[in-house]
Amino acid sequence: MSTTFQLDTATSRANPTPQPMKRLTVPAIKRRKFEGKTEQPLVMLTAYTARQAQLLDTHCDLLLVGDSLGQVIYGLPSSLQVTLDMMCAHGAAVVRGSYHSVVVVDMPFGAYEASPQQAFAAASRIMSETGCAAVKLEGGVAMAETIAFLVARGIPVMAHVGLTPQAVNVLGGYNARGRSQQEHEKIIADGQAVEAAGAFAVVIEGVIEPIAIALTQSLEIPTIGIGASAQCDGQVLVTEDMLGMFDRVPRFVKRYEEIAQVIGKAAEAYAEEVRARTFPGIEQTYQPK
Template sequence: MSTTFKLDTATSRAHPTPQPMRRLTVPKIQSRKADGATKEPLVMLTAYTARTAQLLDEHCDILLVGDSLGQVIYGLPTTLQVTLDMMIAHGAAVVRGSYHSVVVVDMPFGSYEASPQQAFESASRIMAETGCAAVKLEGGQAMAETIAFLSQRGIPVMAHVGLTPQAVNALGGYGARGRSQEEHAKIMADGNAVQEAGAFAVVIEGVIEPIAIALTQALEIPTIGIGASAQCDGQVLVTEDMLGMFERVPRFVKRYEDMASVISKAAGTYAEEVRARTFPGEDQTYQPKS
């Protein structure tokens, strides 16, 4: 049993209270794929705050603190401006707000590409300061040496191949990958390289479906699809995209709710009541004791 913090939401301010919990582990995630197949697909969503983590945790196997927080939380144009400090702050919050899921934290652009040693310094800081279970980095064959260096030193690594957002400038945009034979071969080679290097799982993003299926069948480690195929060993989406918080989302996103409209409507009702002086009412104010 491990001890973490679960937020007490019975009060207006969420006070953490220690509770003994049994959290999933990286080996448990990896063992979900046996003999080349995963009977129960892995569920992964992004989380950036303690409260969001708490709401998602019971439904997920993995919570990803993605560098997508740069766009989702901070309004940045791409993920390239995200810093290590940002990832650590949000990663620690997600760990505090969860008790069941494996928490994986993205390594931001510029924190690992220079050398395996640089990657270890960044990853060890993420692990120590957040309490997360693993890190995720983008790249296939080019990052194999780094993945091996981290894995051999006790840092579990989730890899990421196909469309890699941190390399958007080199790729020329966010279009689907794998349409040419050359790209097809590279994605397959990248997947095999990260597996051989010791990655415990790999995200396959934005590739044409036959490649995602072929790579899933070829690898012994779980594949997590995003814009890939339902035949991957699991799926991940940006939670705010899935909840309908933005008008524009990638084609591969399915909106499961229209939370933007819900929030806007609630704010509008609040504004009307404030202007009409009907809020706060008797239930929200303190009256003299009789």
């Protein structure tokens, strides 16, 4: 069993149901790319709760507890307000709710940039409190020393280059990166730097497609695209975006369902029945024997 403790699945809807499968590992993810090619692309989605993890787990290779939970769960204006406490709490929930996927937890803004030592303190807390398999941090060349420091101390790291949301104030927005030659060269250099530092995979976000393809072809580690290219070694999306939970989503998101509409219609029907006193009915109430 791959969860951290046994749960009584008969008594609570929130408890994960054990599945007869073995959890993937970081080395297994890294081996999916062999001699520069990935025959079966890696599937990655975000998850923030145990139940969400249950629903996504068997379909994914990796589950990302993203700092996007700041906007998605807490209604914050950006990911910059996300705390280490938040990431640990949600990361632990996702690990408890999954049995198959490699769970990766984002390191929040301010938890790793100051020094490799600060990053290790934060990453080791995340690993120990959540039971996750790896952490993810943003940055390329600037974070290479930190990545190497963490990996040397037993913490697998997924890197993140291109559009890095935690640096939104420096970048001036969430626009695609790589339109200038200088940006193009920086993205390639960042990807090569994180590979050399020991990252097992790298997210490429919001870059011009030819750059994503070139970087994917130049690296031995898997690349995970988001707003990048289908030629990346895998893909990731914010689950709520692809489910249509929000009115506005980035142009690179494909909406596979319109769950917000489903929820709205269900809430409307419930409200009508409550006001008409037709709910609860005989099936939902306890009658004398």
